[in-house]
Structure formats: C-alpha cells, structure tokens
Amino acid sequence: xxxxxxxNLTFWLFLAPVLLAFLMIIVIPFFVxxxxxxxxxxxxxxxxxxxxxxxxxxxxxxxxxxxxxxxxIITTIFTIINVIAINVVSIALALVVTSKLKLxxxxxxxxxxxxxxxxxxxxxxxxxxxxxxxxxxxxxxPFMGFLADPENLLLSKVGTSxxxxxxxxxxxxxxxxxxxxxAAIEAVPTSLYEAAKIDGVxxxxxxxxxxxxxxxxxxxxxxxxxxxxxxKQFDVNYALTxxxxxxxxxxxxxxxxxxxxxxxxxxxxxxxNLAAGQARAVIFFIVLVIITxxxxxxxxxxxxxx
Amino acid sequence: xNRKPLLHxxxxxxxxxxxxxxxxxxxxxxxxAKDSFSVTQYPMRLPENxxxxxxxxxxxxxxxxxxxxxxxxxxxxxxxxxxxxxxxxPAQAGWVLVRAKTxxxxxxxxxxxxxMVVPFQIVMFPLISWFRTIYEVTGIKLLRTYPGxxxxxxxxxxxxxxxxYHGFIKGIPFELEEAATIDGxxxxxxxxxxxxxxxxxxxxxxxxxxxxxxxxxxxxPLLILGKGNKIQTLPLAVANFAGAYVKQWDLILTAILMxxxxxxxxxxxxxxxxxxxxxxxSIKG
Numbered sequence: 001x002x003x004x005x006x007x008n009l010t011f012w013l014f015l016a017p018v019l020l021a022f023l024m025i026i027v028i029p030f031f032v033x034x035x036x037x038x039x040x041x042x043x044x045x046x047x048x049x050x051x052x053x054x055x056x057x058x059x060x061x062x063x064x065x066x067x068x069x070x071x072x073i074i075t076t077i078f079t080i081i082n083v084i085a086i087n088v089v090s091i092a093l094a095l096v097v098t099s100k101l102k103l104x105x106x107x108x109x110x111x112x113x114x115x116x117x118x119x120x121x122x123x124x125x126x127x128x129x130x131x132x133x134x135x136x137x138x139x140x141x142p143f144m145g146f147l148a149d150p151e152n153l154l155l156s157k158v159g160t161s162x163x164x165x166x167x168x169x170x171x172x173x174x175x176x177x178x179x180x181x182x183a184a185i186e187a188v189p190t191s192l193y194e195a196a197k198i199d200g201v202x203x204x205x206x207x208x209x210x211x212x213x214x215x216x217x218x219x220x221x222x223x224x225x226x227x228x229x230x231x232k233q234f235d236v237n238y239a240l241t242x243x244x245x246x247x248x249x250x251x252x253x254x255x256x257x258x259x260x261x262x263x264x265x266x267x268x269x270x271x272x273n274l275a276a277g278q279a280r281a282v283i284f285f286i287v288l289v290i291i292t293x294x295x296x297x298x299x300x301x302x303x304x305x306x
Numbered sequence: 307x308n309r310k311p312l313l314h315x316x317x318x319x320x321x322x323x324x325x326x327x328x329x330x331x332x333x334x335x336x337x338x339a340k341d342s343f344s345v346t347q348y349p350m351r352l353p354e355n356x357x358x359x360x361x362x363x364x365x366x367x368x369x370x371x372x373x374x375x376x377x378x379x380x381x382x383x384x385x386x387x388x389x390x391x392x393x394x395x396p397a398q399a400g401w402v403l404v405r406a407k408t409x410x411x412x413x414x415x416x417x418x419x420x421x422m423v424v425p426f427q428i429v430m431f432p433l434i435s436w437f438r439t440i441y442e443v444t445g446i447k448l449l450r451t452y453p454g455x456x457x458x459x460x461x462x463x464x465x466x467x468x469x470x471y472h473g474f475i476k477g478i479p480f481e482l483e484e485a486a487t488i489d490g491x492x493x494x495x496x497x498x499x500x501x502x503x504x505x506x507x508x509x510x511x512x513x514x515x516x517x518x519x520x521x522x523x524x525x526x527p528l529l530i531l532g533k534g535n536k537i538q539t540l541p542l543a544v545a546n547f548a549g550a551y552v553k554q555w556d557l558i559l560t561a562i563l564m565x566x567x568x569x570x571x572x573x574x575x576x577x578x579x580x581x582x583x584x585x586x587x588s589i590k591g
Binding site: 008010011013014015017018019021022024025026028029030032033036096100101102103106107108109110111112113114115116117118119120121124125126128129132133136137140171176179180182183221225232234235238239261264265268274277278281282284285288289292 | 313316317320321324327328330331333334337345346348349350395396398399401402403406411414417418421423424425426427428429430431432433435436457458460461462464465468493494497518521522523524525541544545548555558559562565566569570573574577581584585588
C-alpha cells in the first residue's frame with residue numbers, strides 16, 4: 001500500500017495548476033507590488049526601464065495628501081455606520097423570519113434577492129431612485145413636498161450621500177447576513193425558550209439572555225464579513241456617487257464620498273501615479289489585516305464570556 | 307385572546323414592508339416600459355403603454371454601446387469556465403494536501419489560507435504590469451483575453467476553494483481509498499472515480515459562492531478586460547452604457563432589468579440550494 005508522500009509524483013501533479021495560478025496571480029504581484037510601492041513606478045514607464053528607489057516617500061506623501069486622509073476618515077465613518085445598520089437590520093429580519101409568521105419563507109427569499117445583484121447595477125438603480133423617484137413622490141404627496149426640493153436630494157450633499165451609500169450597501173447585504181443569523185437562531189434548542197416561558201421570562205429577556213449568547217459564534221462571522229466588506233466597498237461607490245459631491249478638506253477641494261478603494265484606483269489610473277496608488281494599497285492591506293486580527297480576537301473573547 | 311389580531315396586524319405590516327423592500331425592482335420594471343420623457347417626469351406611475359418595454363429591449367439588444375448579446379455570452383463563458391477551474395483544480399489540490407501528511411503539504415495549505423486576507427487592491431496594479439511583461443517576453447496575451455481573466459479568477463478564488471475542499475475531504479474515511487487501491491485503481495483514478503463524486507455538496511457551495519461573485523464582479527474585469535474591448539462582461543457593459551448616456555434612464559433601467567432577469571430566474575428555480583450553499587460557505591469561510 002503506497003501512501004502519497006511529499007515527493008510523490010501525483011502530489012505535485014495534482015497541485016501544479018493551483019500552485020501555478022497562485023504564484024502568477026497572488027504571490028508574484030504581491031511581492032512585486034510591495035517593491036513597486038518603494039519606487040517611482042508610473043504608468044508611462046515601460047517594462048525594463050529603470051525604476052528609481054525612493055524609500056518610503058510614497059507613504060509619507062500619501063499621508064500628507066488631504067484627499068487620502070479624508071477618504072480614510074470617510075471610509076471609517078461609512079464602515080462604522082454600515083456595520084451597525086446591516087447587523088441591526090439583519091438581526092431584526094432574522095427574528096421576523098424565524099417567528100410564527102405564515103409567509104416567513106417568502107420573506108426569506110424576498111430579503112435575500114438584492115444580494116444576488118451586483119453592487120454596480122444596484123448603484124445605478126438607486127441613483128435613479130434618489131434623484132428621480134424620490135422627488136416624484138414628493139410632488140405627488142402634498143405633505144411630503146420637501147422631497148421634491150432639489151436642495152433635499154440625498155446625493156446633493158456629502159453627509160446625506162454617505163447615508164445613501166449606507167442605505168444601498170445595507171439593503172444589498174442585509175438579506176445575506178440575515179440568513180447567517182437565521183441558521184444560528186434555528187440551531188438554538190426550543191426547549192430553552194419553553195423553559196424560560198414557563199418561568200415567566202418576557203420576550204426581550206428571552207432574546208437578550210438566550211438568543212444573543214447562543215448565536216455569539218454567528219456574530220464573529222457576520223462582524224467579520226460586514227466589516228471587511230464595508231471597508232472594501234467599491235462598486236456601489238463607483239455607480240451611486242462616483243465620489244461626489246465635492247467638498248473642501250484642509251483647504252483643498254476633494255471628492256466628498258471617495259472611499260479608500262476608489263481613492264486607490266483613482267490615484268493610480270486617473271492621476272497616473274501608480275507607485276502612490278500601490279503604496280496606498282499596501283496601507284489598505286495593513287489596515288485590513290489589523291482590523292481582521294483585532295476583530296476576531298475581541299469576538300472570540302466575547303463568545304467565551306457570554 | 308387579543309394575541310391573534312396582533313399577530314395578523316404584524317403579518318400585514320411585514321407584507322407591506324416586504325413590498326417596500328422589493329419596490330426598487332418594481333421601479334426598474336415599470337420604468338423599463340416608458341419613453342425617455344415619462345421616465346424622468348413620472349417615475350412612480352404605471353406605464354401607459356406596456357409595449358414600450360419591447361421597444362426598449364430592442365434598443366438595448368441593438369445598441370452598439372452595450373452589445374447585450376455578446377456581453378451576456380462573455381459573462382456566461384467567463385463564469386462557467388472559471389467555475390470549472392475553481393472547483394476541479396482546487397478539489398484535486400485539496401485532496402493531495404489532506405492525504406499527504408508532510409511538512410510541505412501543511413506549509414502549502416497554510417499559504418493558501420493566509421492568502422485569503424489579501425485584498426484585490428494590493429495586487430491589481432502589479433498584476434496588470436506583470437501580465438504585460440509576460441506578453442512582451444513570451445507573446446502570451448493575458449490582458450483583454452478570456453484565458454487572462456479566467457486565470458485571475460482561479461488565482462483569487464482558489465484559496466477559499468482549497469480551504470473548503472480540504473475541510474470536507476478530511477471527513478472522508480481513508481479506508482474507501484484503500485479498498486479501491488487494492489482493487490487496482492491508480493491514484494488519479496481513485497480521486498476522479500471515488501472522491502470527486504463524493505464532493506458534490508462542496509462543488510455546489512463553491513459554484514454558488516464564486517458564481518455570484520464572478521457574475522457580478524466589476525473591478526477585476528474593468529482592469530483585465532479594459533474599456534472598449536470586444537470581450538466585456540454584463541456589469542462592464544452596464545457601466546459603459548450608463549456612463550455614455552447619463553440621462554437616458556429609460557434605456558439604462560431596461561439594461562439593468564435585462565441584466566437582473568437571468569439571475570433572479572436562476573435564483574427562484576434553485577433558491578433553497580442557493581441560500582443553503584451561501585450560508586454553509588460563510589460559516590466555513
């Protein structure tokens with residue numbers, strides 16, 4: 001009986017295609033990119049042309065750029081609001097669709113549908129809703145007249161544009177996160193609830209002291225997914241606001257809703273500064289790793305405490 | 307006694323909420339049946355002439371900017387071939403990684419798992435210049451081609467796939483393979499005849515997870531296929547179109563409708579499986 005061992009032909013043969021793709025797409029670009037972020041790499045440089053090593057200049061320049069700092073701040077704000085919004089909405093929906101509601105299966109399917117459609121397409125769709133459909137409602141209903149005022153369009157101001165981004169992103173994502181909570185809630189033994197009911201425990205207390213601790217593991221997953229997903233948001237941003245409207249930050253006119261992913265993209269391709277874009281991507285990566293590690297650690301601790 | 311009416315009220319309220327929740331889709335649908343004037347003037351009204359929807363669809367199908375039919379076909383080719391790659395190849399890799407209990411195999415598996423935190427943003431610029439270098443040195447064209455984008459999806463999708471297959475294969479008893487080997491089955495045959503069919507639930511989960519991602523993905527096709535390419539995916543087509551005709555909402559919404567319909571139909575046909583697959587994937591991943 002031959003066992004597969006590390007030197008076996010089958011081992012390397014079966015692994016080869018995946019390893020090759022891994023090297024080609026992740027490993028080589030990752031290290032080349034880390035190197036490029038320390039050079040004066042730009043779009044006009046051809047391959048083989050000499051790159052000048054500039055040390056950490058791209059990084060210090062990035063932190064001196066108001067547009068980058070601003071996009072860092074706005075991404076943080078967006079992420080915090082979005083994570084809270086998605087989780088609150090999806091827990092509420094999960095409780096509804098696991099209740100005695102007759103049409104609960106229809107609700108599950110319905111809430112899930114937006115997740116199937118790409119953020120780009122949804123971004124354009126909601127742009128139409130915010131800019132055309134909402135004012136039309138304002139015109140049609142007398143006491144909602146303020147909706148028709150161009151001044152009150154959500155996408156016309158920075159603050160409300162961020163809210164609009166949150167509305168679309170959480171509308172898209174809530175159904176998916178809801179399904180994870182549903183799976184966790186359905187795994188809680190019903191005998192716990194029955195015992196609590198007999199003891200006269202009210203609905204809120206049952207939620208707080210039975211449901212929440214029993215679904216703690218789901219929190220780890222949903223927090224991770226929503227945090228990372230919000231922080232990386234690009235498609236909805238691109239289609240819904242395209243970074244606008246403009247605003248002033250540190251005496252410089254900049255895009256008011258340009259999230260980090262979009263700032264990186266634009267720095268490289270619109271401003272043609274690939275090295276700076278790459279340096280920002282490296283910063284983005286480091287922040288993402290830190291968020292992931294901290295978040296998983298905190299939640300793991302919580303899981304035990306609850 | 308007064309619990310019953312309260313429950314009915316709650317049910318009614320939830321139905322209203324669901325209708326509002328899904329109303330954006332209704333807005334797309336009713337406005338796809340309007341001309342350019344009434345779409346911006348009366349976006350909330352029902353269309354006067356439903357036949358307009360066919361005219362709008364015809365405009366989309368014949369539009370030079372969106373090239374719906376060819377974009378749809380490209381999206382299908384890219385998604386289907388990428389899904390084949392991202393199931394078969396990681397499945398066989400996951401199998402040898404589980405069965406070979408060596409340091410090398412552990413290290414390779416660890417590398418794949420660690421790569422899951424690498425965001426697309428950090429590799430996207432160097433990836434393009436690296437593809438260009440490959441073309442200049444070997445003449446193999448990866449930018450703006452099917453092989454290039456499929457290779458990229460394999461690269462970005464394989465970590466999660468290997469991880470999930472690895473987890474599933476660990477639970478398959480080794481005795482099964484021993485019996486087959488004694489009967490004279492070669493190693494690759496053991497995998498393809500015995501293990502591969504057993505992995506069906508994992509295949510389904512991976513196809514659903516990766517399928518939704520690849521079908522809807524925008525940034526990667528934008529960078530690898532580029533703008534104005536003969537090969538473009540549906541999200542690229544919609545983005546080009548919505549950018550070019552900023553105010554033609556009647557046609558933009560029709561394009562959106564036509565991009566959504568296939569996905570929604572597919573979902574309604576297999577919704578139980580899809581939801582189960584998505585949840586299983588998230589909990590393991």
